[in-house]
Amino acid sequence: MKLIIPMAGKGTRLRPHTHTTPKPLLPVAGTSIVERIIQTFDRTLERTIDEYVFVLGDFGDQVKHNLTELSERHGAKATFYTQDEALGTAHAVYCAADSLEGEVIIVFADTLFDTKGSVSLEDADSVIWLKKVDDPSRFGVAVHQGETITDFVEKPSEPISDLAIIGVYYFKEGKYLKKEIEYLLEHNVTGHGNEYQLTDALDRLLKDGKHFKVATVDEWLDCGTIEAWSETTRIILEKENPPFDASKYPDSKIIAPVYIGKDVSIKNSTVGPYASVGPNTSITDSTVTKSVILDHSQIVQSKLDEATVGNHTSVFRYVGTLHIGDHSIVK
Numbered sequence: 424m425k426l427i428i429p430m431a432g433k434g435t436r437l438r439p440h441t442h443t444t445p446k447p448l449l450p451v452a453g454t455s456i457v458e459r460i461i462q463t464f465d466r467t468l469e470r471t472i473d474e475y476v477f478v479l480g481d482f483g484d485q486v487k488h489n490l491t492e493l494s495e496r497h498g499a500k501a502t503f504y505t506q507d508e509a510l511g512t513a514h515a516v517y518c519a520a521d522s523l524e525g526e527v528i529i530v531f532a533d534t535l536f537d538t539k540g541s542v543s544l545e546d547a548d549s550v551i552w553l554k555k556v557d558d559p560s561r562f563g564v565a566v567h568q569g570e571t572i573t574d575f576v577e578k579p580s581e582p583i584s585d586l587a588i589i590g591v592y593y594f595k596e597g598k599y600l601k602k603e604i605e606y607l608l609e610h611n612v613t614g615h616g617n618e619y620q621l622t623d624a625l626d627r628l629l630k631d632g633k634h635f636k637v638a639t640v641d642e643w644l645d646c647g648t649i650e651a652w653s654e655t656t657r658i659i660l661e662k663e664n665p666p667f668d669a670s671k672y673p674d675s676k677i678i679a680p681v682y683i684g685k686d687v688s689i690k691n692s693t694v695g696p697y698a699s700v701g702p703n704t705s706i707t708d709s710t711v712t713k714s715v716i717l718d719h720s721q722i723v724q725s726k727l728d729e730a731t732v733g734n735h736t737s738v739f740r741y742v743g744t745l746h747i748g749d750h751s752i753v754k
Contacts (some may be wrong), residue, residue: 424470424471424472424473424474424525424526424527424528425472425473425474425475425476425502425522425525425526425527425528425597426461426464426472426474426475426476426499426527426528426529426530427476427478427516427519427522427523427527427528427529427530428447428457428460428475428476428477428478428529428530428531428532429478429506429512429515429516429518429519429529429531429532430445430446430447430457430477430478430479430480430532431478431479431480431505431506431509431515431518432445432446432480432509436647436648436649437449437646437647437648437649437652438748439733439746439747439748439749440649440717440731440733440746440748440749442748442749443748443749444482444486444734444749445479445480445482445486446532446533446646446647447460447532448486448489448490449646449652450699450701450715450717451535451646451652451655451656451659451699452656452659452660452663452665452682452699453665453682453684453699453701455493456532456535456646457490457493457532458493459535460530460532460535460536461475461493461497463535463536463537463538464528465497467537467538467540467541467542468541468542468544469541469542469543469544470544471498472497472499472528473498473499473500474499474500474501474502474522475490475493475494475497475499475500475501475502476502476503476504476519476522477490477501477502477503477504478503478504478505478506478515478516478518478519479503479504479505479506480505480506480507481505487501487503490503502519502522504518504519504521504522505518506518509618510618510619511613511614511616511618511619511620511621512531512618512619512620512621512622513604513607513608513618513619513620513621513623513624514604514608514618514619516529516600516604516621517601517604517605517608517619520601520604522597523597523598523600523601524596524597524598524601525596525597526544526593526594526595526596526597527593527594527597527600528591528592528593528594529591529592529594529621530590530591530592531590531591533590533645533646533647534589534590534643534644534645534646534647535642535643535644535646535655535659536552536554536589536591536640536642536643536644537640537641537642538638538639538640538641538642539641542638543638544593544595546634546636547593547595547634547635547636548594548595548596548599548628548633548634548635549592549593549594549595549625549628549633549634549635549636550592550593550635550636550637550638551565551572551588551591551592551593551625551635551636551637551638552588552589552590552591552592552638552639552640553565553586553587553588553589553637553638553639553640554586554587554589554639554640554643555585555586555587555639556585556586556587557585559578559579559582559583559584559585559586559587560578560579560580561578561587562578562587562588563575563576563577563578563587563588563622564576564579564583564584564585564586564587564588565584565586565588565635565637566583566584567584567586567637570636570637571634571635571636571637572629572635572636572637573629574629575588575622575625575626575629577614577615577622586637586639587643588622589640589643591638592621592625593638599628599631599633600624600628603624603627603628603631604619604621604624606624606627607619607620607623607624607627644658644659649731649746652715652731653713653714653715653729653731656697656699656715657697657713660680660681660682660696660697660699661680661697663680664679664680665680665681665682665683667679667681667682667683671689672689672690672692672694674690674691675689675690675691675692675693675694676692676693676694677689677693677694677695678693678694678695678696678712679695679696680695680696680697681694681695681696681697681698681699681700682698682699682700683700684700684701684702684703684704684718685702685703686702686703687700687701687702687703687704687705687706688704688705688706688707689705689706689707690705690706690707690708691707691708692706692707692708692709692710692711692722693709693710693711693712694706694710694711694712695711695712696712696713697712697713697714698711698712698713698714698715698716699714699715699716700716701716701717701718701719701720701734702718702719703718703719704716704717704718704719704720704721704722705720705721705722706721706722707721707722707723707724708723708724709722709723709724709725709726709727710725710726710727710728711725711727711730712727712728712729713728713729714727714728714729714730714731714732715730715731715732716730716732717732717733717734717736717749718734718735719734719735720732720733720734720735720736720737720738721736721737721738722738723737723738723739723740724739724740725738725739725740725741725742726741726742726743727741727743727744727745728743728744729744730743730744730745730746730747731745731746731747732745732747733747733748733749733750733751734749734750735749735750736748736749736750736751736752736753737751737752737753738753739752739753739754740754741753741754
């Protein structure tokens, strides 16, 4: 089975951190968004995914190297395609057309999700992951009878369903999806934003008699903006409460929940609660709360709250909130 992950988007709402890093590779409490998604599939699916298919933008060879290493850690092959122009969700998937054969799962890596039990892929042509929401008018929703989906509605004005489509889809045979996306492209069938929408292809499959089944999730966390990424990090820290060895930092105060990566130096400082500190970072004479500090950075004589600091970045004598990207200096 293949897992197709479109991740060519520029992630403009997460800048400056996505100038150099694709959004799905940003960490949440030490583990990238995309790897957390893969871990969820490893834990909840009843069968093995043996190939990860990544649809990338212009991010360079290092991103491919990181994704190849990630795939190998999970015992899967890595395959890469390129999306040169953002023309909608269906177009993003179609950029991996050569991989749309056999069993496929498609996931848009904007959010984290989880479910307590396992997800069955049996007795269906397609399975759509859904989450019960309070305000369905903000989302595309699935109308269903029992476990069978009967219709898809984009941002319904009437309360026809409270199960939102979260962007995770299974197809027993990918070639049928490819055929319907080709129809959209060839006949210029566009939807919201004048783009080619995957929901239009799903609707065509449904009308063709394909059996769609519901898979509900218990948790659905947004990572699409700096604020959402920060909030999701705090939720995951609360949920996982990562262990740390306070004895490594005898002159400092560590307040859980926190994530502290490998080879982090903390001297005469207070870190936490709700701080995530990447590996090889140093914090000296500072206070860091409710903040995300990425790798190989240094914080000196500062008091950071609800901040996000990029990789290889130095912050000196700063008080307050800031969002600063990679390879920067703030004084």
